[in-house]
Amino acid sequence: MLKTEREQTRCGQDFVDGVHGLSHGDLQRHAMQQYCMQFLISACQNVVRHCTNHECMPCLRWAVAGSMIIRVVNETVEMTSSNKQTQTDKLAAEIGDAILSGVLAPGTRLDEHRLAEQYAVSRTPVREAIRSLAATGLVELRPRRSAVVAEITPAQLEIMFVAMGELEATCARLSAMSMTPIERRRLQSQHERMGALVESDDVAGFIEANLIFHALIYAGSHNSILADMAVGLRRRLGPYRRAQFRSPGRLPRSHAEHERIMQAIVSGDAAAAHAAMLNHVSLVEDTFIGLTATRAA
Template sequence: MLDDRQTRTEKLAGEIADAILEGTLEPGSRLDEHMLAGRYGTSRTPVREALRQLATTGLIELRPRRGAIVAKVTSEQLEMLFIAMGELEATCARLSAMSMTPIERRRLGAHYDQMGEMVAQDDVPAYTAANTALHAMFYAGAHNPVLSEMTAGLRRRLAPFRRAQFRAPGRLARSHAEHGAVVRAVLAGDAASAHAAMLHHVSLVEDAFEQLAGAPAGTAPEAARMKAG
């Protein structure tokens, strides 16, 4: 039951995040729990939990006596977050190449192959979930709990922006190809190449989001449009 509730909350948080990134919910607007519950056909409890979850991403702010407000994320903030994300993920990939066990490497390779089938079927929801799991394998494979926790926390903060990239045409196939470079380097134990490939991948994730954000007004948040400019 707890897993079902958590899944519903995550799904709702994703839907609200998408509305913010698409510009339907504009920066500065108040997110009323009653309104959101009616809009998404649910009760206030999962709405409240979803808003708390989104507050950790920086997409919304929880203010005393005002409730939840859609935050205005600046281009500078996004750039700093993506730079930090790239450095942390690249370090995880480098350490994974050095530290992953044979079992972890086999699981990584198998998971990557399964993602190829999702690309062929253009299954965005499945690929999005598998993408998160793939990166988690690199975090765990680094065998450094402190680094893993830091990286996973920053990823949660950037999750709505990273998920939005998959709406860009052809992004699924490009993402899979970028992952392939990282996976091959890790499986070969090539730490330097794994680091470089992951750093390159995260920079292209940012580029994909910028291109999507550069779409006509109303399809992306104002902060993202500013960054794309």
């Protein structure tokens, strides 16, 4: 039904009411806290709520526009959060590499100001990176004092790698039994893409692709508890697993190990998948230990 001019004017007023639906106090609070994105979402939600109550075309258009704005803003917020996390992850990886390479020796005090200047970032990502490294055991947090580089004994590292091997091997075995045809094709495609990274000797690209390869196997187990445990322990071993790729010739060897894992999973051979993954994680540990021994010598 077409609305009268008066009713359409009222619809326009509803739109205005929607935009200004937040009180002045709300607006001031949002501005003070710089939550501009959240305010925009709230305003658009009011627009949608007001305008969807009417049937005239202008209101329907405003309702659709408001919904689109909400979606775009939410995607922007997620992207911003993702970028921030990426910066923290990158910084944690660089500091972790400095620790594992011996540049930052055990007991070294990690000064946030100095690290922020060194890596040309603010103190916030430095603080978050240090917390992330503390979760891996590379850094020791001390109450009311600066964090320091921790000393990890070979025995502690061996315990973590043994646990990681068993978890990943079980994920591989279950993936061989439970993966859908689409999941198997995804794993195969990821492995094939990694071949090009080996050919170009793209270590950084291979490290990122390696995370995806293993994540596909965790997900393919169709056991969320086991997958969460594997992700958590892998995060703790992350710096050590990245470091082993600096060993000469490690990329093609790792890719060959992945080939055996992938073939076993795709063919549904659970026992072979378990054995191949267990062997792979053991070789990762051996490579890292060999790398550190060479540097120590």
